[in-house]
Amino acid sequence: MVGFDVRSVDRSIGALHDMAESIRILFLGTPDFAVPSLRALVAQPDMEIVLVVTQPDRPAGRGRALQPPPVKMAALELGLPIWQPTSLRGAEVEERFRLLSPAVGVVVAYGELIPRRLLELVPHGFLNVHPSLLPRYRGASPIQAALLNGDEMTGVTVILLTPELDAGPIVRQVAVPILPEDTGQTLSSRLAALAAEILPETVRDWVKGKIAAVPQDEQQATYTRPLSKEDGRVDWSLPAERIERAIRALQPWPCAWTLIRGRRLILLRAHLTQNEQRLAPGCLAPTSTELLVGTGSCALALDIVQPEGKKPMTGLDWWRGARLAPGSCFDA
Numbered sequence: 001m002v003g004f005d006v007r008s009v010d011r012s013i014g015a016l017h018d019m020a021e022s023i024r025i026l027f028l029g030t031p032d033f034a035v036p037s038l039r040a041l042v043a044q045p046d047m048e049i050v051l052v053v054t055q056p057d058r059p060a061g062r063g064r065a066l067q068p069p070p071v072k073m074a075a076l077e078l079g080l081p082i083w084q085p086t087s088l089r090g091a092e093v094e095e096r097f098r099l100l101s102p103a104v105g106v107v108v109a110y111g112e113l114i115p116r117r118l119l120e121l122v123p124h125g126f127l128n129v130h131p132s133l134l135p136r137y138r139g140a141s142p143i144q145a146a147l148l149n150g151d152e153m154t155g156v157t158v159i160l161l162t163p164e165l166d167a168g169p170i171v172r173q174v175a176v177p178i179l180p181e182d183t184g185q186t187l188s189s190r191l192a193a194l195a196a197e198i199l200p201e202t203v204r205d206w207v208k209g210k211i212a213a214v215p216q217d218e219q220q221a222t223y224t225r226p227l228s229k230e231d232g233r234v235d236w237s238l239p240a241e242r243i244e245r246a247i248r249a250l251q252p253w254p255c256a257w258t259l260i261r262g263r264r265l266i267l268l269r270a271h272l273t274q275n276e277q278r279l280a281p282g283c284l285a286p287t288s289t290e291l292l293v294g295t296g297s298c299a300l301a302l303d304i305v306q307p308e309g310k311k312p313m314t315g316l317d318w319w320r321g322a323r324l325a326p327g328s329c330f331d332a
Contacts, residue, residue, distance in 0.1 A: 026102035034108035036196035126161040135216040138166035139224035147249035169213035236282035239297040259331035269304040283329040291315030
């Protein structure tokens with residue numbers, strides 16, 4: 001007579017039940033910021049990613065070769081189905097989403113507004129992860145805006161998507177401090193990790209009806225816009241504090257930059273100095289320990305810079321190599 005373990009049968013039945021109850025998720029995301037969230041959802045035994053939707057491959061680099069978005073690379077590694085439509089409008093998109101029968105959509109920096117017709121196809125709607133304390137800093141550059149404005153706190157907000165830009169009711173919000181040394185890159189990485197930490201539980205509780213979404217206060221709403229390369233050009237007439245924040249906020253793109261003799265110089269790190277030397281905005285003065293530049297307030301010390309076609313170096317090393325005349329200034 002062949003024996004069997006009743007406990008193993010119970011576990012098998014339980015596993016089948018869990019599979020039957022798995023939350024079917026339609027995931028939309030594109031940049032590095034979205035990758036930790038995708039990995040966190042894939043790791044949940046009660047969740048199934050039925051499709052990863054990401055932007056098409058784009059030309060990048062000097063050779064302008066097509067480069068896949070980071071979310072696509074992660075999805076390939078994880079063995080997930082991928083779709084890269086050029087637009088989310090049209091009957092084909094609607095039909096594909098409908099046939100997948102997702103319980104909920106999750107959007108993390110996808111790069112395109114989701115049409116109203118798609119929002120209405122999914123039973124529990126689309127949850128969107130936004131890296132700010134909404135309603136503050138709706139739009140495309142909330143991380144940079146928080147740093148530029150010298151905010152002490154920022155965070156991650158999960159909202160229920162509506163057709164209006166980042167205006168949906170708040171499902172969950174978690175605040176974190178902005179560190180004095182934070183750059184756009186380091187703060188983005190910390191917020192991406194925070195989003196990945198809170199997202200699985202948030203999705204689970206939302207689908208189970210354990211969370212009531214709270215409307216945003218429209219009177220407190222502020223907006224940001226997409227950044228361009230020109231946004232990185234430094235206006236030396238601004239106060240030193242503002243310029244130092246811009247140098248941190250605009251990394252890794254578009255980076256703060258200036259021109260000297262018509263050539264671009266990227267500014268990677270600077271600090272406010274106690275040096276009382278008065279310099280005209282944009283004019284340079286080396287000391288024995290640092291390279292100073294005049295601003296609209298006090299002098300700013302340029303710690304790390306990067307000339308065109310070269311590696312990053314200290315401000316003083318760049319000054320020595322550039323062989324500039326005393327009193328040289330950045331191009332107006």
